[in-house]
Amino acid sequence: MNATTTTTPVRRGNEAELVAKEELPPLQHFIDGAFTTRTDAAGTDIVNPSSGTVICCVLEGTAADVDLAVAAARQAQTDWGATTPAERSDLLLNIASRIEENADILARLESLNTGKPLATSRDDVSGSVDTFRFMAGAGRALTSLAAGDYATDHTSVILREPAGVVGVITPWNYPLLMAAWKIAPILAAGNALVLKPSEQTPLTTLKLAEIIADLLPAGVLNIVTGLGPVVGERLASNPDIDLVALTGSVGSGKAVAATAGNTVKRVHLELGGKAPVVVFPDANLSAVAESLRTAAFYNSGQECGAACRVLVHESVADQLTQLIVEQVSTFIIGDPTAGDDVEIGPLVSEAHYHRVAGYLERAQKEGITAAIGGAPLEGPGFFIAPTVLTNVPAGAEASQNEIFGPVVTIETFSDEDEAIKRSNETPYGLAASVWTRDSARSIDLPRKLHFGTVWVNSHLVLANEVPWGGFKGSGYGRDLSIYALEDFSRTKHVMINHAR
Structure with missing residues (x-):
């Protein structure tokens, strides 16, 4: 395939200066508020795409690891879901500030792991900050049908409750930003979650957990690294997961939806496109x-x-x-x-x-x-x-x-x-x-x-104010905006008979 015009050659710098070894996050699962240590587990090599060299090796999770994380999330969700929107908002704002304070290392880690230009990684970090700040406000301003007598002598009240425990699978193209797109509305709605980052690009997700660990109630956010057919499959099949959300390929979405169907859990899919x-x-x-x-x-x-x-x-x-x-x-x-x-x-x-x-x-x-x-x-x-x-x-x-x-x-x-x-x-x-x-x-x-x-x-x-999501093979559910908060919550109707 002969091109009529050529592009410039690849420019090379000194990648050794991008991230020091001591700046890497713990290369382990984050479960119940702490990073786990397992010496018997397999590992996955994380590769620098700019050079093809190995950066580090990250713990490869099992179904048992997922179950431990889900149990921690289930334990934590009751108290977290009972907090007020204002309390959850404060925590999300604190997370946003912590990300902003650590923007430099997060951007450098993202570029090391994905090969992105630093300008692109910096945009991802700033987008993540804005996502948490938007959801901090939006979670305090949900609206629904007004309470009223829609049947004679019966007053109806609509409650919006957390969905419960959410399993999340994020992709490799925007590791930090897609984690923020999911974590922020899920927490704002009062849920706990277990997140599996892409096995290729887990570093900024693990770094995020490291820098915000002291802000979070233990068990509210859990991260299990590993492969889709193992960790992702268990997130979709675990009966104590109430909703599973995936951003990824159409094939991955079909697999998650099929597995989730066995326990009739809700599914939120943001899949591929061909715009x-x-x-x-x-x-x-x-x-x-x-x-x-x-x-x-x-x-x-x-x-x-x-x-x-x-x-x-x-x-x-x-x-x-x-x-x-x-x-x-x-x-x-x-x-x-x-x-x-x-x-x-x-x-x-x-x-x-x-x-x-x-x-x-x-x-x-x-x-x-x-x-x-x-x-x-x-x-x-x-x-x-x-x-x-x-x-x-x-x-x-x-x-x-x-x-x-x-x-x-x-x-x-x-x-x-x-x-x-x-x-x-x-x-x-x-x-x-x-x-x-x-x-x-x-x-x-x-x-x-x-x-x-x-x-x-x-x-x-x-x-952040407007929804993002697709039709047909691109999936269903919406990220960003108040529609994401609706997707990660459930609606309950309470009707009170006040006839006298």
């Missing part, structure tokens, strides 16, 4: 290309809402392609220590690197061309060149499946009906965007796109 970017001839094409520079390639494209599938009207396709390639050609690629101006890091693991490279190889065999990029980059680490694929036919694998890397596909359409049909033809339903100057179209078209978030003339702009 269409629908560009009409009247759109500001320069603005589209500039937006995609971030929205498609942020975090090396390892983003479920990434603007990875461009559907552009055939009359402006060549012009937009040229503008996107110009934007992509200016990326600075490197490891986290290679300078604050580095924008693109490696993929998270060797396995994922080969997965993305496989998509590019198969696209080449299908006759799809790369206007830029199109292949792995030379040297150590798991770097893939930022890629723009053109001449992508309808239904092609690259345009239908979530590649989850720095890859954008460009397809064309001839009229609005075709654009709508093609946008909705993927099994995903997480996010999309529409680009047009037509005010009527900007209001009407998003209603016809089956995605949980639809941006108009922007993409990948998030705020």
Whole structure:
């Protein structure tokens, strides 16, 4: 797959200076308010994706470890759930402040473990702080149906109660931020939880537990590291878990939902996406290309809402392609220590690197061309060149499946009906965007796109005040906003007969 324009080579720094050994968190489970010590347990190597070298080895959990953590959470939840919203709010605000005080080490750990540019990791830390602060306030302002007599001589009162004990499985692409997205509303609603971070990227989650341990009642937050088929499966099957929440792949979501069904527990799934970017001839094409520079390639494209599938009207396709390639050609690629101006890091693991490279190889065999990029980059680490694929036919694998890397596909359409049909033809339903100057179209078209978030003339702009979640294969349940608090609580109706 020969590209017409090449990207800059990988810039290298001194990774040994990123995190000192003594700054690593305890590499153990966090259960009932303390880190556990087990010398007989297996371990998982944590790999630096910028170099392929081993950082450390983290304890590999068992089903028995999960059961211990669940028992601690169950014991702690009764008292925690009985606290007032104001008391829980105070604790969340204290957590936010503690994260902010430790922002530097958290960002450096995140970059070491994931390969992210430091600027990206710093954004994740600040986003985590804002998540806890938002949920601290939102947990004090829930609303519901007013108490009243909806049946003669009977007063109805609606109570919102904690769901109970929540099992959480977080992904490797935003380890700290996705932990915050779950921990903050779960605690704000009065629940206790047991969290399994990705076995590839557990370091900032463990560091978070270390820096906030003294703030939390023992057992309210528990972390068990380990593999999905063991730890994740037990979180989904344990009968003392009331709700299991996962952010991850569609395959993982299906497995969790199927297992959870055996105990009829609630499930909250935020899964993959394949976001269409629908560009009409009247759109500001320069603005589209500039937006995609971030929205498609942020975090090396390892983003479920990434603007990875461009559907552009055939009359402006060549012009937009040229503008996107110009934007992509200016990326600075490197490891986290290679300078604050580095924008693109490696993929998270060797396995994922080969997965993305496989998509590019198969696209080449299908006759799809790369206007830029199109292949792995030379040297150590798991770097893939930022890629723009053109001449992508309808239904092609690259345009239908979530590649989850720095890859954008460009397809064309001839009229609005075709654009709508093609946008909705993927099994995903997480996010999309529409680009047009037509005010009527900007209001009407998003209603016809089956995605949980639809941006108009922007993409990948998030705020804690508004919900995030998908339809179809992208799962169900909502993160962020008051809707997350509703997802992690339960509604009870109390009716009082006051006839005299």
